[in-house]
Amino acid sequence: MSRSAHPAGPRHADVLTEGHYSAPPTDLNALDEKVWARTVRRNADGVVTVGGIEVSRLAEEFGTPAYFLDETDFRARCRAWADAFGRDADVFYAGKAFLSRAVVRWLQEEGLNLDVCSGGELTTALDAGMPAERIAFHGNNKSTEEIERAVRVGVGRIVLDSFQEIARVAHIAQSQGKRQRVQIRVTVGVEAHTHEFIATAHEDQKFGIALADGQAAEAVRRALRLDGLELIGIHSHIGSQIFDMAGFEVSARRVVQLLAEVRDEHGVELPEIDLGGGLGIAYTSEDDPREPHEIAKALTEIVTRECESAGLATPRISVEPGRAIVGPTAFTLYEVGTIKPLEGLRTYVSVDGGMSDNIRTALYDAEYSVALVSRTSDAEPMLTRVVGKHCESGDIVVRDAFLPADLAPGDLIAVPATGAYCRSMASNYNHVLRPPVVAVNEDGARVIVRRETEEDLLRLDVG
């Protein structure tokens, strides 16, 4: 019986078999630089540091559980993406991976644009001073209020996701006396995840307008006719945690084919194409992600080649990495609570957080690594499952992990690569308080999203 163990979710099952785990690492004290944020080290006393600060000090000052985000690493990754794509392309950070006002300021300073997909994300972006023209608005069910506001503040583009939305955005823009820049999100029949992709004609999911059966062509026809819209291009987002560029290859080919059809039918060459995000990161030592410059080179080559063969000028490319920028930059620090050895099975290690601060293991059977970070140990490796404190047996943080056999209550352990889709998906299940996000740079550590308090909980509960 196989379990799903796929970042894309249970319907992408048959990837890992139950009980799959690699052999214990040769050195439990080693920190694989692939999965840890750039300034993470283990110092001479055996304590892990980030930005030169010991995790034990961080735990004292900020408590546990907490997310520690390496600002130096975040900024370096932003720059790497911006430099890799250069002046002929635009990089939009996908805010849903993790968004806060500090993050918005870093993005601005490093020259990135921003994707939002709700009024709340838009508010965060604008409040932190992101110029509206550098914001793209996404989502399959934007409310009328969200659209009205996006048009009013002048977002750089709205990505249209349905026929209703084409009409709705056009109407709203016109009633404000504006012409809104838009892209049409198409589904190209490519589902790409990690090392596989599936190319089909149809996709059974909620996003976008199908290329199949001429639907996307009809969407373009309508958008071009409406005065309230300035159609600037076609958008395609094919999956998540992707390592293999072949899915992008098929997607780009299909999008370029649509651009050629649009030129033939309307005599218009749409100037932009957006290939979405979804680029993979290393959650464990077994993952081998590509560098931004390799991705940029591959994507640019694919689009250029396809356009040449279709006789089109190469459009301006945009990409939307979320996970690939923020994912590797943070780790979650937990304190070990109870330890329960189950004879012949494994040892359950309970931490002071769980599925409320990292739902990805429960939701997608995602894989993570974990390390003892408050000290080193020469003890034998023991097979553990790191679990949370919630009233739910699926409350698993790391399904299969080796930790030293002398692990004890009070030890600090850390789960790396939790920068994306952990705090942003955090919940209050069991009225557990959501952890803070602490940014660390060469000047020290500071809270950028504070820990939730019991007062916060009661404030929403009006009695």
Ligand SMILES: *Cc1c(COP(=O)(O)O)cnc(C)c1O
């Ligand atoms: C989620 C999403 C992204 C970002 O995906 P990552 O896996 O975080 O890179 C980009 N674009 C769109 C449209 C998305 O929905």
